[in-house]
Amino acid sequence: MNIKKSIFIFLLMPLALPSTAQAMHISEGILPTQWALLWYAVAIPFVAWGLRDLRIKSAREPFFKPMVGLIGAAVFVISCMPIPVPMAGSCSHPCGTGMASILIGPAMTVLVSSIALLLQALFLSHGGLTTLGGNIVSMGIVGSLAGWSIFRLTRRLGLPAWGSAFLAGMLSDWATYAATSLELASALHGTGSMPKLLTAIGISFLPTQLPLGIFEGIVTAGVYCFIAARRPSLLECLGVERKRCACELCECEPKTGGVQ
Template sequence: MAAKNPGVRSISRGHALFSLVLFLGVILTPSSALAMHISEGILPAGWALFWFLAAAPFVALGVRQINRRKQLDPMYIPLLGIFGAAVFVFSCFPIPVPVAGSTAHPAGTGLSAIFLGPFASVVVAFISLLLQALFLAHGGLTTLGGNTFSMGVVGSFGAFGAFLLARRLGLPLFWCGFAAGAAADLLTYLSTSLELALALHGDQALWLVLGQIYLAFMPTQIPLAILEGAVTGGILVYVRNNRPDILRRVGVLKEAKS
């Protein structure tokens, strides 16, 4: 077996260290915790029901995929637990955006979509959001469908699509993960902004309200998207260098190459 290139290994460790330092720097910065995601009572009953119905098929298909994959691979459930915990923790760091009626936070669904698949990632997001609504007063039960659709469905599938596109373009693994993490973050908030605009625009033009809400998120969300992209890319590089069998097992990468 050929020895690994020391220069490549050094760069990979540098990526992972940079990601870890950046992540810790942001999450350890003090911030007051307001209700996270779309807050309880923000969405009218009709829209709340609509987003529950929109998210439900993805959750159901995700449960079906999880049941099928755990029978084929006993290691799938431990992976599900690890990345489920990651999504829960990532999305528990609120940065208040009062003018939007919500808060900014990392999504984590970029990682879960890559390692678990986008449908399973929706289930992970749903469970995380449910636990946060029940025990942490983050988001709400009436807005659980909307939050699941934005963070779970749009975040997971957007991240997975960005990852596959980056691989097709031949980008190094770190930047493929970066694209997935950043896409999960920015697309989640675009979807959240659309949900809020649809419910609250009143007599104003929908697209004007959508733009105003999305722009309100951007001062905090752009740095968070960069952070989440760097963390996602760094974790992928770390796994490739230390446990490439995991990347092959989940079927996203056929070979453990950058």
């Protein structure tokens, strides 16, 4: 076992440790019924899109299911792992959706995030069933679309892969918390000013999420570089990198939609 693999495994070790639930998911009962229903209505088509994507891709590429399993388990554990931020004196968690969307695409990321959030709401007192739609929208949809689009855009602009992965991880984390702020402000502003409350909530998240977003960017870049070094053919088969796929893992057609 080489040193890169050892370091990668030990970076993942904390993911398997138990911890208490302290995080950003919107807790049970906070969103009024009409807002909870609205976010469910927004989330359901994206979850259906993820299910369709899973069926199509897993039929075409046999290695896709283990990849989804690996990424799904990572998103589940990362998104309930509180990390203390010394400069803020509080804890929060990364989301893992930036990394996931780069590797398995935004549709599948929405699906694995939904499953992770459902399990957390059911068994870990983390988030809630009434707020599940809102949490899927902020973490699953906004986080994954932000991460995926930033990675694609920055790669097309010529940024190296590690730089794009870093930006995707960092900005997807910040986008998730911005979406959470928007959901809270829109539901809770009452007769007060919604933009004012949105700004106040966003500023309250800043001391914790600024450093945590940078941390998530570093982890995302590290994971990407590990895969690129250990098994670059995976990235080609997933359409993340545009090269002719001739690996032994899949029988997919050469990709034309990836980025170089």
